[in-house]
Amino acid sequence: MAAPILEVRAADVFYGASQILFGIDLAVERGQTMALLGRNGAGKSTTFKAIAGIAPPRRGQIALSGTTVSGKPPYLVARAGIGYVPEDRQVFPEHTVEDNLIVGAKPGPRGDRHWTTARIYEVFPILAGMRHRIAGRLSGGEQQMLTIARTLMGNPDILLLDEPSEGLAPIIVRAIGDLIRTLREMGVTILLAEQNMHFCMGIATHATVIDKGQVVYSDTIAALRGNEAVMQRYLAV
Ligand SMILES: Nc1ncnc2c1ncn2[C@@H]1O[C@H](COP(=O)(O)OP(=O)(O)O)[C@@H](O)[C@H]1O
Ligand SMILES: [Mg+2]
Incomplete structure (x- = not known):
């Protein structure tokens, strides 16, 4: 069997x-959408920072398609194929939507340029209509979409989304959910950190639950849905 796209092994941070x-x-196979679930403070964002090279593990290993990336600085981890969208959706506020996308453009780890602005506008039609708008004037939800789109422009092998629905109005949360589902259906491999497990239902294929910095459960999302004990114990449901 091929190595997982992303594998975290015995990481202490x-x-x-x-x-x-x-x-x-933690292992994410090609095409999966893995939900990383856990209460506030469980260690989801720290896991992402470890993967992205911002909070490197003191012990353990992180590998991308079988190649170790732990120990590399964040820009090399990004170049190796990790597309990290942090919690605080960062756009370049004084630049247009299109310029924000162009800034994110880079070839993928094997030189592929799958994502172009034209392709982004097909998948994110809302951004097509805003391409000349100044990013700092977009709503929070629009900025979240722009940050995801800009990260895709870097042609990553896996997209890490840290609580993309946080702080957004319910209608926008639904739009972000639809977008992630579309990306999954296109075959994008995704690791999605969430407190809100309802948001992950119908979006994620698999789930890993962490509590107090440890993995306490990992299975398909359907299995988790059927496991009342794990949901009650570790998730705010
Ligand atoms: N920069 C930091 N310095 C020290 N402790 C931190 C820092 N960032 C987060 N923590 C602590 O690490 C734990 C996990 O935080 P975090 O990974 O942000 O959890 P989550 O994303 O699941 O809410 C929490 O107890 C938090 O207080
Ligand atoms: Mg967090």
């Missing part, structure tokens, strides 16, 4: 002297 993650194991 510290901020200074305090250990936040304890032996995290």
